Structures are given as structure tokens and as C-alpha cells.
Amino acid sequence: MMKRTVNPARLAEGCVALLMGFGFLWLGLTRTFQHYVTPRTLPYLYFAAVALLAMAGLSFTKLFEVTHIRRYTHLLALLIPLVLLAASTNMEGLWNSPLFPANSDALKTATLQNETYTMQADGYAGRVLHGYDESNRTITVPESETFFWLTEIYTDPSPFLGFTVTTVGQVLKDAKHFPEGNCFSPVRKLMTCCVADLYSVGFKCQYDQVQALSADAWVMVTGKLTMVDTGGGAQELRIVLDTVKTCAAPDEPYVYAY
Amino acid sequence: MRNSRIPVYVVCGAQAEMRRNFFREFCKHQKPLWLECPANVTDTEGTPAWRLPAELPPLEAGERIAALVQAGAYDAVWLDWDDALPIDRLLTMLQTRSLYEHCRLRKVVRCAAEATSDTLMAQNVRRQLEQCDLYVLRDGDRRAAAKARHLVQPLQPDMEAVAWADSREVAAVLEGRNVLQGVRFTFVLVAVGALLAALSRLNFSLSNTMAVFLGTYLQALPFLLLGILLSSAIQVFVPAGFLQRVFPKKLLGGMLFGVLGGFILPICDCASIPVFRSLLRKGVPLPAAVTFMIAAPIINPVVMLSTYYAFGCNPRVMLTRMGFGVLCSVLVGLCFAWNPKSVLLNGDDAPTCGCAHGHAEEGEPDATCACGYTDEHDPIHTHEQEHSHKHVHPHEHDEDTQACGCEHTHASVTAEGPSLRHKTGRNITDRLTELLEHFRDEFFEVARFLLIGIGVSTVLQLIMGSNLTSMRFDNLVVAMLVMMAMAFLLSLCSSSDAVVGKNMGASLPMGAVMSFMVFGPMIDVKNVILMSGSFTKRFMLKLMLVTFTVSFVTVYVAFSLGLGALIG
Numbered sequence: 001m002m003k004r005t006v007n008p009a010r011l012a013e014g015c016v017a018l019l020m021g022f023g024f025l026w027l028g029l030t031r032t033f034q035h036y037v038t039p040r041t042l043p044y045l046y047f048a049a050v051a052l053l054a055m056a057g058l059s060f061t062k063l064f065e066v067t068h069i070r071r072y073t074h075l076l077a078l079l080i081p082l083v084l085l086a087a088s089t090n091m092e093g094l095w096n097s098p099l100f101p102a103n104s105d106a107l108k109t110a111t112l113q114n115e116t117y118t119m120q121a122d123g124y125a126g127r128v129l130h131g132y133d134e135s136n137r138t139i140t141v142p143e144s145e146t147f148f149w150l151t152e153i154y155t156d157p158s159p160f161l162g163f164t165v166t167t168v169g170q171v172l173k174d175a176k177h178f179p180e181g182n183c184f185s186p187v188r189k190l191m192t193c194c195v196a197d198l199y200s201v202g203f204k205c206q207y208d209q210v211q212a213l214s215a216d217a218w219v220m221v222t223g224k225l226t227m228v229d230t231g232g233g234a235q236e237l238r239i240v241l242d243t244v245k246t247c248a249a250p251d252e253p254y255v256y257a258y
Numbered sequence: 259m260r261n262s263r264i265p266v267y268v269v270c271g272a273q274a275e276m277r278r279n280f281f282r283e284f285c286k287h288q289k290p291l292w293l294e295c296p297a298n299v300t301d302t303e304g305t306p307a308w309r310l311p312a313e314l315p316p317l318e319a320g321e322r323i324a325a326l327v328q329a330g331a332y333d334a335v336w337l338d339w340d341d342a343l344p345i346d347r348l349l350t351m352l353q354t355r356s357l358y359e360h361c362r363l364r365k366v367v368r369c370a371a372e373a374t375s376d377t378l379m380a381q382n383v384r385r386q387l388e389q390c391d392l393y394v395l396r397d398g399d400r401r402a403a404a405k406a407r408h409l410v411q412p413l414q415p416d417m418e419a420v421a422w423a424d425s426r427e428v429a430a431v432l433e434g435r436n437v438l439q440g441v442r443f444t445f446v447l448v449a450v451g452a453l454l455a456a457l458s459r460l461n462f463s464l465s466n467t468m469a470v471f472l473g474t475y476l477q478a479l480p481f482l483l484l485g486i487l488l489s490s491a492i493q494v495f496v497p498a499g500f501l502q503r504v505f506p507k508k509l510l511g512g513m514l515f516g517v518l519g520g521f522i523l524p525i526c527d528c529a530s531i532p533v534f535r536s537l538l539r540k541g542v543p544l545p546a547a548v549t550f551m552i553a554a555p556i557i558n559p560v561v562m563l564s565t566y567y568a569f570g571c572n573p574r575v576m577l578t579r580m581g582f583g584v585l586c587s588v589l590v591g592l593c594f595a596w597n598p599k600s601v602l603l604n605g606d607d608a609p610t611c612g613c614a615h616g617h618a619e620e621g622e623p624d625a626t627c628a629c630g631y632t633d634e635h636d637p638i639h640t641h642e643q644e645h646s647h648k649h650v651h652p653h654e655h656d657e658d659t660q661a662c663g664c665e666h667t668h669a670s671v672t673a674e675g676p677s678l679r680h681k682t683g684r685n686i687t688d689r690l691t692e693l694l695e696h697f698r699d700e701f702f703e704v705a706r707f708l709l710i711g712i713g714v715s716t717v718l719q720l721i722m723g724s725n726l727t728s729m730r731f732d733n734l735v736v737a738m739l740v741m742m743a744m745a746f747l748l749s750l751c752s753s754s755d756a757v758v759g760k761n762m763g764a765s766l767p768m769g770a771v772m773s774f775m776v777f778g779p780m781i782d783v784k785n786v787i788l789m790s791g792s793f794t795k796r797f798m799l800k801l802m803l804v805t806f807t808v809s810f811v812t813v814y815v816a817f818s819l820g821l822g823a824l825i826g
Contacts, residue, residue, distance in 0.1 A: 002317065037476045051697070055698050058691070058698055059698075066352075066353050192758060193755070195470055
């Protein structure tokens with residue numbers, strides 16, 4: 001009669017792969033992955049989850065495999081990212097993220113869905129943007145379309161001059177970027193590939209009480225798009241603000257260029 | 259009961275005399291039981307008790323050993339294990355309940371006259387080495403032992419390789435416990451912790467550091483898995499010789515085929531390396547495989563689309579990048595056309611037919627099979643055919659698994675002997691299991707290098723940080739060199755490096771941005787570390803130098819001649 005013993009190396013391997021596979025699934029289902037990579041990575045994350053779960057399945061089918069050498073060091077290739085993922089999501093307070101969260105864009109109301117604008121800028125021509133109200137001459141920039149509205153308006157500002165623009169962002173007011181003293185920008189972080197490649201994008205806003213704003217605070221600003229003389233005959237596009245309200249940080253941490 | 263189990267030492271190797279000599283010299287036990295398990299001894303009345311016939315089923319053999327152990331007051335069992343017998347049979351034998359209760363396997367030793375990649379190629383030897391604690395080199399000094407360690411450690415990283423003459427060291431390994439793995443495991447964890455602590459002391463936010471690392475990891479891992487899956491599918495499902503048949507024989511034709519493959523497969527640089535390795539193992543010529551590896555991350559549809567959008571839907575930039583990708587990959591491939599030497603560690607890219615035997619020359623009948631037997635091969639054996647040579651198998655196959663360690667299944671046993679078709683005749687479940695096993699092995703083989711690569715590029719990105727976007731260089735050569743260095747160090751994914759390149763090079767000449775987008779996907783820190791686990795240093799160095807030179811020269815010449823004005 002043969003002695004059946006559990007192979008601890010296979011058991012450990014199966015458990016680590018299983019945890020990582022479920023980790024990837026959790027990242028996708030809670031949209032937590034958007035804190036690290038762009039939404040277009042989602043199908044690949046699900047693929048990785050399936051592959052890791054299959055690997056775990058293979059390990060469990062070989063649970064009673066007899067080996068003399070039992071290796072564990074290679075598991076660090078999964079264990080280290082797993083521990084870092086747990087620590088990072090814990091630090092970011094993402095542990096309690098709900099599964100299948102609703103897409104909550106503070107500025108993407110039902111009304112905005114009907115107020116559309118078709119982009120003209122090279123490369124994006126034909127893309128439909130929301131929040132455009134021609135009769136009232138207002139643009140309410142939905143969070144997910146921040147990059148595209150910026151591209152459209154800065155490519156050719158003339159059709160939008162005098163429009164009242166409402167947008168949300170984090171206050172960036174350092175002297176390096178805004179030496180004027182009365183300007184700042186409500187910026188969103190644009191993710192092009194992953195969290196390693198973040199760029200701040202936002203409208204340049206003119207506001208007399210910039211000093212009263214806290215750096216990095218989330219604000220919803222409203223003002224008129226204006227070409228402002230900057231001296232020497234030069235002009236610059238700015239939103240001359242009427243109101244600045246502090247607001248909650250949006251659910252979606254970043255904006256994307258597609 | 260378990261604590262009082264006596265130790266079992268297994269001595270493997272091709273030469274019986276050498277195994278016996280090892281026992282005589284290194285066994286220090288008071289009353290050891292020496293058991294020989296030769297492959298060619300049958301169970302007859304005259305067979306002495308200390309000789310276990312190969313034909314005995316593992317269970318019966320195990321019970322026979324247990325009876326011997328119980329009969330005498332032995333303090334150790336030394337098993338002499340012939341190379342022709344699969345090591346799995348031994349491990350199964352030791353699981354016999356009565357034997358398991360009295361003995362525990364302590365060390366597996368392999369004795370060899372010398373260690374060359376050729377002698378380690380055979381599948382049964384590889385499988386045996388995976389289970390070995392110690393590799394003892396009879397004809398060699400410490401230097402030779404170090405070389406042997408380098409050869410065997412890819413198969414079993416915790417294995418020690420020691421020269422026979424170093425008897426104290428051999429004895430120390432035999433008596434000692436293997437703590438190497440625990441030390442390595444702890445060291446890696448401590449190193450990661452120390453690195454994070456050091457970064458946080460240098461004013462890098464810990465959460466930001468982890469986020470950057472995880473961002474790159476989550477971006478790269480799925481593509482690596484995809485590449486490994488493709489690579490494993492090639493290994494398991496593509497018949498031996500098929501790719502050699504399909505790939506054009508002419509140099510240029512082969513390379514253009516490589517370019518076409520790169521265009522069709524939507525894979526980035528992380529994924530192209532495992533596929534490249536797989537192509538080499540399947541006998542695809544080096545220049546064509548190199549062309550594929552270099553071209554795929556630049557000219558695939560995903561990269562083309564991301565470049566198109568990054569540059570405001572300017573098709574000229576996209577087409578220029580693609581053109582450079584094709585041109586550079588063909589030129590780099592050409593540089594590997596002359597004197598193509600083995601580029602994979604352990605000579606894995608030696609022309610194989612899938613059964614891992616050495617080949618004197620393609621089509622020659624005197625191939626040595628993985629099972630270690632050189633005779634009785636079907637004289638007709640070319641790589642143009644499905645591999646199906648016949649050979650007589652004097653060694654035994656496990657009753658349950660029918661495994662003999664030679665990586666073949668057993669379709670039928672004929673009057674002439676077992677007719678064996680290597681890697682053929684298996685059902686889809688077997689193939690899928692093999693695919694998964696291959697996938698798992700390859701993943702763990704390369705994943706650590708991906709992790710190291712990402713770690714290095716994370717630290718570099720944190721250190722360079724915001725300085726990247728404020729670079730200003732008017733001189734094209736300087737700007738190109740800086741951007742190529744950035745591309746190498748940052749290790750960005752080719753599917754999205756265009757946006758980064760454009761933003762970083764906002765105040766740089768277009769030629770510099772183009773060099774960033776052309777060179778980066780071909781070679782970067784992450785790729786180099788990823789390749790280091792499988793390829794020779796000579797090949798990697800040549801690849802880096804050639805790729806750098808080719809991409810620099812082609813981009814510089816084109817932009818010096820005014821290409822920038824045409825695409826801007």
C-alpha cells in the first residue's frame with residue numbers, strides 16, 4: 001500500500017496562485033485596478049486572473065505528487081506583488097471597495113447625456129462629448145471627458161470664447177507653473193499607461209482669491225472662457241472664475257486619453 | 259515513529275562503478291544497507307537480496323526494501339540508482355507505506371565524470387537533476403564544480419555542485435540540511451523591505467512607490483502571461499519541424515516572415531521574449547527569430563493605434579515609427595545571420611526534434627535519445643518529418659503513469675518491442691495539462707526577472723521624477739542619446755510609451771522622440787533582466803549594442819536628412 005502525503009510545495013504554490021488570481025478578479029470587479037492602470041487593461045487583468053486560477057488548479061491536481069526537492073523561493077514572484085498589493089490597497093483605503101460599483105461622475109447627470117458636442121480637433125474628430133449647452137452657452141465638463149474637452153477647447157478656442165465652463169479638479173497653484181499670482185489650475189491626473197505615467201491636466205483659471213485656496217483641495221469651478229492679455233500683445237486662454245466651491249474627491253481617481 | 263526513521267541516500271549516475279566508489283568513499287555510517295537497482299537485472303533465483311530487479315513494481319520493491327531494513331539493524335540505506343531508471347519510480351517506491359514508516363529520503367546525489375550541457379540535455383537526466391541535492395564531479399576541480407553549478411542550477415537552484423576531491427565539502431552536504439532555500443527566501447524579503455525603507459527615508463512616499471511598482475506590474479504581467487501562453491502553445495501544439503518547414507529557408511524571406519509575425523501578434527516586449535525563446539527551441543533560425551522579437555513590440559496594431567492617438571492622429575508619425583521598426587528589426591536580424599552561436603543558456607536552442615536528444619547532424623541516424631540509449635533507432639530520422647522513431651526500451655515504465663522519463667507516451671507494444679511515438683497520440687486533456695505545466699514552469703522561470711526589472715525601473719522613475727518633462731537639448735545627437743537612455747531605463751510598455759515620449763520630448767527635436775519610441779520597445783532594463791534568465795551574456799551584449807547602434811544611426815541619418823520636417 002502506498003502512503004499518500006500532501007506535497008507542501010504544491011499546496012503553497014496552489015494557494016499563492018489562487019490568492020493572486022482572486023486578487024486580480026477583485027481588482028477588476030471593484031474597479032480598484034483604476035488606481036494603478038487604465039481601464040483598457042481590464043480584459044487583460046481578467047485574462048491574468050483566469051491564467052493564475054488555472055495555474056492554481058494545476059497545482060491542486062498535483063497535490064499528492066511525490067517529489068524530493070520542494071521549492072518555495074520561486075513563489076516570491078507572486079508573493080511579493082501580492083503582499084504589496086494588499087499593503088497598497090490598505091494604505092489607499094480600498095479594502096472595502098464594493099463589487100460592481102456604479103459609475104458615479106459628479107458632473108455626468110442625465111441632462112448632460114442629451115447635451116452633446118461633436119469634436120473637431122484633429123485625431124478626435126467625430127467623438128461625441130457631453131455637457132455642451134449652446135443656447136445657454138455653457139459647458140459642464142464631465143469627469144471622464146476632461147482630457148477631450150481640454151483638447152478640443154485648446155486646439156481652437158474661438159467657438160467657445162464667452163462660454164461658461166464648469167469643471168472639477170485638484171488645486172495646483174505653485175509659483176513655478178503660475179507666476180502671475182492670480183492663477184491656478186483645477187487639475188486632473190491623466191493616466192496614459194499606468195500610475196507610473198501621470199500628468200496633470202486642467203484649464204488655466206484666473207481667480208483673485210487664489211491665496212485662499214488650499215493646494216491639492218478638490219474644487220468645482222465655474223467661470224467664463226476668455227482670451228486674457230498677458231502683456232506684449234500676447235494673449236492666453238483662461239477661465240476667469242466666478243465661483244469656486246470645494247467638493248468631494250471623485251470616485252474615479254484619474255482621467256484617460258481615450 | 260517518524261523521528262526514528264533511518265535516512266536514505268540515493269546515488270545516481272550513468273556509471274555503476276563510479277556510484278559504488280562514491281558509496282565506499284563517502285558512506286560514514288556504521289551499518290549501512292547498500293542496495294543496487296540496475297536497469298538490466300531480472301528477478302531470478304540467483305539474484306542477491308541487495309540487487310533489486312528493475313522489473314519489480316515500485317510497491318513490491320518498496321516492500322522488499324522495508325523487509326530488509328526491518329530484518330537488520332541498519333542505520334542508513336544507500337540506494338544505487340541507474341540513470342536508465344526514472345527517478346519518479348524511486349520516489350514512488352519510497353512512498354510504500356511499510357518503507358515510509360521506517361525510512362526517509364535524505365539526499366539524492368548524482369555522480370558524473372564531467373558536466374556539459376550535452377550530458378544534461380537528456381530528459382531523464384533533467385528530471386533526475388530536478389530532484390538532486392548534490393552534483394559530484396569526479397574529473398574536475400573547484401572551478402569545474404562552479405561551472406557545473408552554473409549548468410545545473412537552472413534545473414534545481416538549491417543544488418550544490420562539488421568536486422569529488424573536495425571530500426569535506428561532499429561530506430558536509432551529505433550530513434547537513436539544505437538551508438540555502440530558507441536563506442534565499444528570507445534574504446529576498448529582507449532586501450525588498452530594506453529597499454522600501456530606504457526609499458521612504460529618501461523622501462519617496464511609500465504608498466507612491468508601491469503604487470508605481472504595482473502599476474507597472476499590473477500593466478506588464480498580463481502581457482507576460484499572454485506571451486508565455488503563446489510560447490507554451492507553440493511548444494506543445496506545434497509539431498516538431500513544422501516551424502522549420504513553414505519559415506522561409508532564405509535569410510531575407512525568414513526575416514520578413516518574422517516581421518509579418520510581429521505585425522499580426524498584438525504583443526508587447528514582455529510577451530515577445532518568451533515567444534522568441536520558444537521559436538528558437540523549435541528550430542526557427544536566429545536572424546528570423548531576432549527580427550520577430552525586435553519588430554513585434556513596435557509594429558503591432560495596438561502600438562500603432564496608441565502612437566496614432568498620442569500624436570494627435572498624425573498618421574505620418576505612426577507610419578514613420580512603424581517604418582523604423584521594420585527597418586531596424588531587419589538590420590538587427592541581419593547582424594545575427596553570420597556565425598550564429600548558441601544563444602540560450604544550456605544550449606537549449608540546439609536543433610532539437612522535441613525529444614531532447616543530441617544530434618550529430620540533422621538527418622543522421624546516430625541520435626542519442628533522451629532515455630540515454632543510442633542503439634536501435636530507426637535510421638530514418640529527419641526534422642522534416644513528424645518524429646516517430648522506434649527504439650527498444652530495456653528500462654521499465656511506471657505501472658500507473660507509464661512514464662519512463664523520456665517524455666513520450668506509449669501507443670502500443672509490438673512484438674518487436676514498444677513502438678513509441680514521442681509527443682504524439684495524446685488526447686486533448688493530456689495536451690492541455692502539458693500546456694498548463696509548460697505555462698507554469700515558464701512563468702516561474704521568468705516572473706522573478708520581470709519583478710526585478712520592474713523594481714529597478716520603479717526606483718529609476720522615482721529618482722528621475724519630474725525632471726523628465728523639463729529636459730531641453732537643441733543638439734539632435736545629445737537629445738537622442740538622452741531619450742534613448744530614458745527609454746532604456748524607464749522600461750515603459752510599448753503599447754503606451756508614445757504618449758510619454760511625446761510629453762517628455764515636448765521641447766526636444768522630433769528625432770529624439772522617435773529614437774525613444776524606436777529603441778525603447780526593443781531593449782530596456784526590464785527586457786534585459788527578463789532575458790538574463792534564458793540567454794547567454796554574449797548574445798545579450800551583442801543584441802544591446804547592435805540594437806542601440808542600428809536604431810541610433812537609422813533615426814539620426816533620417817532626421818538629419820530632413821525627415822522631421824516631413825512628418826511634423
